[in-house]
Amino acid sequence: MILEDKLGPDADSFYTALMDTHAGLTEAESHALNARLVLIFANQIGDLETLENLLATARQNTPS
Amino acid sequence: MAYDYAPFPYTPPAGLTRPEPRHPVVIVGAGPIGLAMAIDLAQRGTASVVLDDNNVVSIGSRAICWAKRSLEIFDRLGIGKQMLAKGVTWKVGRNFHGENQVYAFDLLPEPGHKYPAFINLQQYYVEQYLAERAQDFPDLIDLRFLNKVTGHIDHGDHVTLDITTPDGDYTLEADYYLACDGAGSATRKRMNLPFNGQTFEEHFLIVDVEMETSPFGNHDTPERWFWFNPPFHNGQSALLHKQPDNIYRIDLQLGPDTDPKEEATEAKVIPRIKAIVGDTPFRLDWMSVYKFRCAKLDRFVHNRVIFVGDSAHVVSPFGARGGNGGVQDVDNLGWKLAAVLQGKAGKPLLESYNIERVHGSAENILNSSRATNFMTPKSPIEALFRDQVLHLAADHPFARKLINSGRLSQPCNLSASALQTPGAAPIPPGTPLIDAPLYDTQGPTWLLTAAHGGFTLITASALHLPDIAGIARIGINQSADYPCYRSEGGHIETRYGTDKIYLLRPDGHVCAVFDTADPIAITAARDRALGAML
Incomplete structure (x- = not known):
């Protein structure tokens, strides 16, 4: 699965907002936040087949 | 060849012996912004006196990336062709993660423009060309080197300046005082104006080296190369640019815990350069160690004192938004100030310079802060996200869009400004003309x-x-x-x-x-x- 850009001109704004959401948290708190984000985003996507494809894509990209 | 820093001549100013009549405009600072300002005003028939405490062009290459819009403005000021002829034209940027290229971009994919997306040209050449161009207006531009402004007072309808020269002190009166005195603006400090923003903790080493053999390897065409986690440098990032005269600009991120004095020595720098270029012979031309700041004044217009360029706003260099932002200030202010002084417009027009360029500099600061934040992660989590973006970028276009090694200077859009009449068209109001x-x-x-x-x-x-x-x-x-x-x-x-x-x-x-x-x-x-x- 190749993931095309959907954020368009908002890419930098999103990235900044994501970093701001993590600002001031400990590493453990950030990992927990990331877990919550994954669950929230999954629910928002709401389609099992899409989610399974995205999970596999992220897993394939595990740095060696 | 190293640049010949020939001094500009100093002539004792008339004001030393007798009071001078009030000048319409005094420009403080003969850097690229002050000189461009004087030329823009002169082309509109408005005279100015330009004061500078120094008498040579700026030392070191400093601002090197001149964007298409700046070149178009310099074309209007009479030095665009000269800059293009001397400068190194480039439009392709490549981002690397370690040894591997993850993303390349082409800044000007379409033909039919007089000027390219970018040229690289050392600031000292730009200042030299501007100073030479200023000589074309002997009745309208009065260049005074070794004239240091030590004080000024805004009297409401004019400004007085105290000036020190090698031959003594004198005073000048001016309708308007343009502070083009750079990032460390003495004008701004005298007026005690807040200059707020973000300071980045990382130190960056900036080096110019002269070498016959291109460090771009087999690539004939000069480009902009940016590395995250470069293989040749134990640090977060590196940037490589070509300048004229076989001079290459290398920026290396050194991290927060470095001693800038110790780093800016040949003993420390030469091994860092050899790690990049190997055994290829080179000559160190200039080096400097920086910490970057993104900051601006709340207002650029303070009654009769108007801030232009770095005195009004500073940015980190990633995105080439410093000098290019300043040139857009000049472009915006020149016609307005000339119109006000010539009675074609009222003083409120100057407030539109304030509004339009505060907007423009806020955009520049937003973009350059984001780029600097991306390349200098402040926490392990920020570093983790950045590294995974770079990793995903190898396969996924969406992640390439998130890589931020600098969003390069674009012309400012002024559609929200009250000077424009709203309307719809392929090039809508607020947009600068598109060449053809x-x-x-x-x-x-x-x-x-x-x-x-x-x-x-x-x-x-x-x-x-x-x-x-x-x-x-x-x-x-x-x-x-x-x-x-x-x-x-x-x-x-x-x-x-x-x-x-x-x-x-x-x-x-x-x-x-x-x-x-x-x-x-x-x-x-x-x-x-x-x-x-x-």
């Missing part, structure tokens, strides 16, 4: 060249442009009683459409568009751009 190739009886030319400097109507439609005092006219593919050109390659029709009339401000921004050649509506839009509604 033209042809006249003399041969090939450019829209940019044809539309220099004043209010101008342009159309590629069949509509006949009305004759309105003070507004130039350009017809495309027409035959009329005003200058007409043929389109080359159909670019102007594609870019401007064939059913609109455009009104350009003197700085080349579209300020109104029309479907009919209505002289009353056009006059109203011109008056609005001169501040009639402010």
Whole structure:
């Protein structure tokens, strides 16, 4: 699965907002936040087949 | 060859022996912004005195990346062609993660523009060309080197300045005082104005090396190369640019815990360069260690004192938004100040400089802060996200869009400003003109060249442009009683459409568009751009 850009001109704004959401948290708190984000985003996507494809894509990209 | 820093001549100023009449404009600082400001005003018939405490161009390459919009402005000021001829043209940038390229971008993929997306040219050349160009206006530009401003007072309707020279002190009076005195602006400090923003903790080493063999390897065309986690440098990032005279700019991120004095020594720098270029012979031309800041004044206009360029706003260099932002300040202020001094517009027009350029610099600061934040992660989580973005970018286009090694300077859009008359067109009000190739009886030319400097109507439609005092006219593919050109390659029709009339401000921004050649509506839009509604 190749993931095309959907954020368009908002890419930098999103990235900044994501970093701001993590600002001031400990590493453990950030990992927990990331877990919550994954669950929230999954629910928002709401389609099992899409989610399974995205999970596999992220897993394939595990740095060696 | 190393640049020859020849001193500019100093002449004892008249004010040392007798009081001088009040000058319309005194410009403090003869860097690229102060000199460009003086030339812009002179081309509009407004005289200025330029004061500088030094008498040579800036030492070291400093601002090197000049964006297309800046080149178009410098074209209007008379040095664009010279800059293009000397400069190194580039438009492709490559981002690497370790040894691997993850993303490349082409900044100007379409043909039909007089100027390229970017050239690299050392700031000292730009200052030299501007200083030479200023000599073309002996009655309108009074360049005074080794004239240091030590104090100033705004009296409401004029400003007085205290000046020190090698031959003693004197005072000057001016209607307007333009502070073009750079990032460390003494004017700003004297006025105790807050200059707030973000300071980045990382140190960056900036080195210019001269070498015969290109460190770009087999690539003949100069590009912008940026590395995250470079294989040759134990640090977060590195940047490589080519300049004229076989000089290469290398930026290395050193991290927060470095001693800048120790780093800016040959003993420390030479091994770092050898790690990049190997055994290729090179000569160190200039080096400096920086911490970057993104900050600006709340207001650029303080009654009779107006801040222009780095004195008003500073950015980190990633995105080339410092010098290029300052050039857009000059472009915005020149016609407005000349119009106010010549009685063609009221003083409120100057407030529009404040609004438009505070907006422009906020945009520059936003973009350069984001780039600097991306390349200098502040926490392990920020580093984790950045590394995974780089990792995903190898396969996924969406992640390439998130990589931020600098969002390069774009012309500022002024659509929200009150000077523009709202309207819809392929090039909407607030946008700077987009160049296109033209042809006249003399041969090939450019829209940019044809539309220099004043209010101008342009159309590629069949509509006949009305004759309105003070507004130039350009017809495309027409035959009329005003200058007409043929389109080359159909670019102007594609870019401007064939059913609109455009009104350009003197700085080349579209300020109104029309479907009919209505002289009353056009006059109203011109008056609005001169501040009639402010």
